[in-house]
Structure formats: structure tokens, C-alpha cells
Amino acid sequence: xxxxxxxxxxxxxxxxxxxxxxxxxxxxxxxxxxxxxxxxxxxxxxxxxxxxxxxxxxxxxxxxxxxxxxxxxxxxxxxxxxxxxxxxxxxxxxxxxxxxxxxxxxxxxxxxxxxxxxxxxxxxxxxxxxxxxxxxxxxxxxxxxxxxxxxxxxxxxxxxxxxxxxxxxxxxxxxxxxxxxxxxxxxxxxxxxxxxxxxxxxxxxxxxxxxxxxx
Ligand SMILES: C[S@@+](CC[C@H](N)C(=O)[O-])C[C@H]1O[C@@H](n2cnc3c(N)ncnc32)[C@H](O)[C@@H]1O
Numbered sequence: 001x002x003x004x005x006x007x008x009x010x011x012x013x014x015x016x017x018x019x020x021x022x023x024x025x026x027x028x029x030x031x032x033x034x035x036x037x038x039x040x041x042x043x044x045x046x047x048x049x050x051x052x053x054x055x056x057x058x059x060x061x062x063x064x065x066x067x068x069x070x071x072x073x074x075x076x077x078x079x080x081x082x083x084x085x086x087x088x089x090x091x092x093x094x095x096x097x098x099x100x101x102x103x104x105x106x107x108x109x110x111x112x113x114x115x116x117x118x119x120x121x122x123x124x125x126x127x128x129x130x131x132x133x134x135x136x137x138x139x140x141x142x143x144x145x146x147x148x149x150x151x152x153x154x155x156x157x158x159x160x161x162x163x164x165x166x167x168x169x170x171x172x173x174x175x176x177x178x179x180x181x182x183x184x185x186x187x188x189x190x191x192x193x194x195x196x197x198x199x200x201x202x203x204x205x206x207x208x209x210x211x212x213x214x215x
Contacts (some may be wrong), residue, residue, distance in 0.1 A: 004116060013120055015117055020109045021048045023103015024117060040131050045086070045110055051181035056105050057174065058086035064173055068212050070143065073097065077168035082153050082201055086110070086136050090146060094139060100147045100167075101140055102156045103175070104182070107148070111137035122165045154183050154202055170211045176201070178215040179199055 003018040008028075015024045021047040044054040061069055068089060073079065077098035082089045084101035094134045114137060118130045129197040140146050149163075153176045156163060176183060180193040183200070198213055205211060 002112065002116075005111070012013055013122075015113060017113055021053075022046070022106060022109050023053070024110075024113045026117065026130075028123065028126060032124070033065050042157050043126075043133060045105075045113075047105065049179060049182055051179060054118070054179055055097060056085045056110070058136065059088065059173065061088035061092045062120065064089055064171075065119060065212070065214055066171070068171055070171065071212075074168070074203060078166055078206075079169045079171070080163075080167045080204055081171045081173070082204075083172055084140065085175070086133050086140075088136070089137055089171055089173065091136050098130055098145060098147060100149065100163075102149045102151070102153055104155075106209070107137055107141050107150070111141065118213055131157075152182050153197065157200060157203060164203055165206050165209075168206060168209045169202050170204050170209065172198070172201055172211070172213050172215070174215055177213060 003045050005016040005018060007014045011027065011029045012085045013026045013028055023044070025046065026043050045060060046053050047056055073093055073096040079097070079099040081089050081099065082102045082103065084103045085105060090099050111134065114130055114134045118134065121214065130152065140148055151159070177194040177197045180190055180197060183197050185193045187197055194215055198211065201211055201213070
């Protein structure tokens with residue numbers, strides 16, 4: 001049976017899944033939920049990666065750069081997000097077509113944890129946010145709506161050669177380029193490794209495709 005460890009302190013509720021060591025952190029203060037506050041501070045996962053325990057964020061589309069927010073979604077085109085996490089871009093694209101998400105995050109674990117905490121008595125604004133994230137988890141796991149490659153970028157390129165030169169739009173918003181150690185690269189300064197990862201992301205693009213990179 002799944003075992004969770006709950007801890008509440010200083011207005012923050014934390015939950016750890018003892019098997020995966022995934023952590024879920026929720027801010028219980030209404031000010032964190034006020035419009036315009038950076039969504040990363042509201043509800044955030046932390047997961048163990050090779051480079052340590054790192055956040056899996058859930059930024060809303062409004063927190064992505066203007067270049068991504070204003071991008072017209074053409075259903076005839078292929079959209080990929082590398083390091084989708086629980087961000088709002090993939091959900092946005094599904095209103096028009098089926099995007100590809102590349103991310104090794106354990107979405108089944110995150111969905112279970114969100115669902116468990118949703119069963120507790122929490123303020124309405126927290127419940128609202130949990131419901132948004134539960135919807136994103138369900139969506140990204142729905143094979144009819146999203147093509148999820150539940151692995152790192154490097155593994156996706158290796159195991160799915162059909163991805164090469166296939167995309168019109170690739171978005172990396174604090175994704176693979178942020179967590180360089182997940183990409184099996186020779187030792188180098190962080191920025192150089194991030195640029196090498198960006199090169200890998202460019203391999204996904206058609207000649208006229210566009211990469212939207214933020215790290
Ligand atoms: C900080 S979150 C960003 C999530 C979302 N794009 C946002 O802006 O809120 C980083 C995400 O990148 C994923 N990630 C880390 N290394 C990766 C890699 N090598 N390939 C693909 N995704 C990776 C993590 O699992 C995590 O979900």
C-alpha cells in the first residue's frame with residue numbers, strides 16, 4: 001500500500017511518497033493564490049534526479065514568455081514540449097491538436113499524490129489549484145490527447161528516431177536545459193551543457209521549425 005508522510009509547518013503542507021520519494025509542497029496562505037503571483041510558489045513537486053532533488057513545476061500559460069503565449073496553434077503542425085512538467089503549455093495545445101510531451105517525471109505518482117491530498121479538508125483556493133493540476137496530470141496521461149514520451153530528451157532521441165526533424169514548434173521552458181545532469185553529457189560548465197541540450201532539441205525541428213528556449 002502507498003505510504004505518505006505528511007508534514008505541516010509555517011503555512012506549508014508537505015507530503016512525501018515513501019516509495020518514489022516524490023514530495024508535494026502546498027502553500028496554505030491565500031496570498032500565494034492571489035492572481036498574478038508566480039504559480040511555482042503555490043503547489044510544487046520535488047523529485048529525486050541524478051543531480052539532486054529538483055522541482056517539477058506547474059506554471060500556467062500566462063507565466064510562459066509572450067512569444068510562446070501568443071503563438072498561434074496550427075492543428076496541422078507538430079508541437080513538442082521538452083520538460084513539460086505540469087506546466088500549462090501542453091494543456092493549451094490540446095485545445096487544437098495532440099502535442100508531444102517529453103519528460104521523465106512520474107505522472108502516475110504525481111496524480112495519485114494530488115488525488116490523496118485533494119481528499120483532505122483544505123481551503124477552497126488550494127482545492128481549486130489541486131483540481132487544475134489533477135486535470136493536467138490526467139490529460140498528459142491520456143494517450144488520445146497527448147503523446148507522452150515518459151523519458152529524458154536523450155532517450156527519446158535514441159529510442160524514437162522518427163522524432164528527428166519532425167517538429168514545427170519545440171518549447172523548453174525551464175525543462176531539459178535547466179536540469180543538465182539528466183542528459184548524460186561530458187563534464188563542462190552548466191551553460192555549455194545547456195547549449196548542447198539545446199542542440200539536441202534543434203534535432204527535433206523541421207528545417208523551418210522554431211525552438212522556444214527559456215532557462
Ligand atoms: C522546472 S520543471 C518545468 C515544467 C514546465 N515547463 C513549467 O514551466 O512549469 C522541469 C521539468 O523538466 C523535466 N526534465 C528534467 N530533465 C529532463 C530531460 N533531460 N528531458 C526531458 N525533461 C526533463 C523534469 O522532469 C521537470 O518536469
